[in-house]
Amino acid sequence: MSANVIALGMMSGIVAVGAIAGFYASHRHKMDLEQWTVGGRGFGLVLVWLLMAGEVYTTFTFLGASGWAYSRGGPALYILGYQPLWAVVSFYLLPQIWEVGRKYRLQTQADFFQLRYGSKYLTAFVALVGVVFLIPYLQLQLTGLGIIVEVASFQSIGRAPAMVIAFSIVAAFVFVSGVRGVAWVSVIKDVLLLCRHLCRYCRTLYLFRRHRTDVRCTRTRQASASADARRHQEPGPRLVLLNGSPDFFGFLHVAASVCRQLYR
Amino acid sequence: MRQLDVKRPSLGAVIVGLIPFAATCFSVRLWDRIYPMVLGMPFNFFWLVLWILITPLCMWFAYRLERPRTSEPPEAPSQPKRESRAL
Numbered sequence: 001m002s003a004n005v006i007a008l009g010m011m012s013g014i015v016a017v018g019a020i021a022g023f024y025a026s027h028r029h030k031m032d033l034e035q036w037t038v039g040g041r042g043f044g045l046v047l048v049w050l051l052m053a054g055e056v057y058t059t060f061t062f063l064g065a066s067g068w069a070y071s072r073g074g075p076a077l078y079i080l081g082y083q084p085l086w087a088v089v090s091f092y093l094l095p096q097i098w099e100v101g102r103k104y105r106l107q108t109q110a111d112f113f114q115l116r117y118g119s120k121y122l123t124a125f126v127a128l129v130g131v132v133f134l135i136p137y138l139q140l141q142l143t144g145l146g147i148i149v150e151v152a153s154f155q156s157i158g159r160a161p162a163m164v165i166a167f168s169i170v171a172a173f174v175f176v177s178g179v180r181g182v183a184w185v186s187v188i189k190d191v192l193l194l195c196r197h198l199c200r201y202c203r204t205l206y207l208f209r210r211h212r213t214d215v216r217c218t219r220t221r222q223a224s225a226s227a228d229a230r231r232h233q234e235p236g237p238r239l240v241l242l243n244g245s246p247d248f249f250g251f252l253h254v255a256a257s258v259c260r261q262l263y264r
Numbered sequence: 265m266r267q268l269d270v271k272r273p274s275l276g277a278v279i280v281g282l283i284p285f286a287a288t289c290f291s292v293r294l295w296d297r298i299y300p301m302v303l304g305m306p307f308n309f310f311w312l313v314l315w316i317l318i319t320p321l322c323m324w325f326a327y328r329l330e331r332p333r334t335s336e337p338p339e340a341p342s343q344p345k346r347e348s349r350a351l
Contacts, residue, residue, distance in 0.1 A: 080312035081288045084319035088281050091323055096270040117265055 004154045011152060015169065018188050022173030022181035029180065036178030037107040047183050054186025056083075057193060059144030142167060277326040284319040288312060 029035055043051070058064075069076035097112065106112050110127035114120070142163045149162035173181040273281075288311075295311040302310040 074308075077309060077312055080309075080316060084284060084316055085289065088284055088319060088323065091326060092273050092278065092281060099270055100268050115266060116268060 004156055008153055008156060011149065014188075014192065015166070018185050019169050019173060021184045021188055022169075023176055025173075025180040025184040026177035031176075031178065034105070034107060035180070038101075039179050039183065041102055043183065047187070050186045050190050051179075051183040054182070054189055057189065059141050059148060063144045063148060273326075274329055277329045280322050280326040280329065283322050284315055287318075288315050 026035075029040070034040055039047075065076065065079050068079075100106065100112065100115070104111075104115055106115065108127070109130055110123045113126045114123040117123075143159075145166055146159035146163040149157055149166070150159045153162075173185070177184075296308045298306040298308070300307055305313070
């Protein structure tokens with residue numbers, strides 16, 4: 001079995017599991033608008049946490065951030081800086097918004113502006129801005145998704161078909177299950193991400209040990225030192241190890257914010 | 265404009281929350297250097313990774329400061345009730 005087939009099989013498996021979870025999420029829930037937009041305000045601690053973590057991890061995590069680091073180098077460090085900071089800001093803002101939303105049964109951002117400022121033009125403007133500015137973001141995410149599928153399937157699925165298939169599935173289960181579908185797909189995504197982290201840490205530790213052994217051998221064989229030293233000038237695996245840390249610890253920041261909301 | 269009756273975060277919690285901002289946002293000049301290398305990382309990289317670890321601790325302290333305030337019932341009689349529909 002070629003790598004191509006294995007990759008395709010794994011991808012379609014993951015997509016199938018995700019789609020089933022997305023559709024199944026609304027099972028045993030009578031769907032009305034409140035259920036669709038905010039899950040009937042009944043999400044527990046773990047589900048909200050996973051939903052927020054799912055919001056954090058986008059194609060940017062896998063493609064944008066690493067591509068930016070690869071092409072620009074140092075400036076990519078800003079990602080390490082802003083990721084904890086948005087969680088800090090959320091800690092002071094979101095619980096209040098949560099509280100107001102629950103008290104006045106708000107469902108969208110525009111509802112909040114309607115309540116606070118009482119102007120229907122402002123409300124319409126906020127709703128419009130929300131939709132219009134989502135379009136480039138969606139386009140960005142879909143392009144990233146297309147590229148990832150194209151590369152991961154060894155070019156056997158083109159970019160456009162991948163985007164069409166993925167977007168149809170997402171649109172369908174969001175239409176059926178609303179935010180519940182999104183939350184349960186986030187659960188699957190987070191489980192997969194944790195597996196990926198574990199695999200990567202193991203692999204990095206292995207590489208790191210091999211790297212150190214190599215260096216030791218090099219020191220004993222001074223004769224061919226220059227050739228080996230040149231080989232070891234490539235960035236060490238330690239950089240790879242730390243590459244994974246921001247998204248891993250992102251979980252912790254999100255946790256603080258969510259805990260505060262739920263223990264009010 | 266409608267005043268929504270929400271509790272503001274306490275000053276202590278806000279100050280704790282400003283610590284990560286001060287350390288990573290407003291002091292770039294102080295730590296943006298390559299040497300000394302720490303754990304094989306350039307110093308600025310190390311500094312940012314360090315604050316990824318410290319920020320949850322700050323948030324935990326802020327949460328500890330906020331929790332006694334939020335756990336009391338919302339309609340506590342001792343609390344002077346603010347006018348919630350003032351214009």
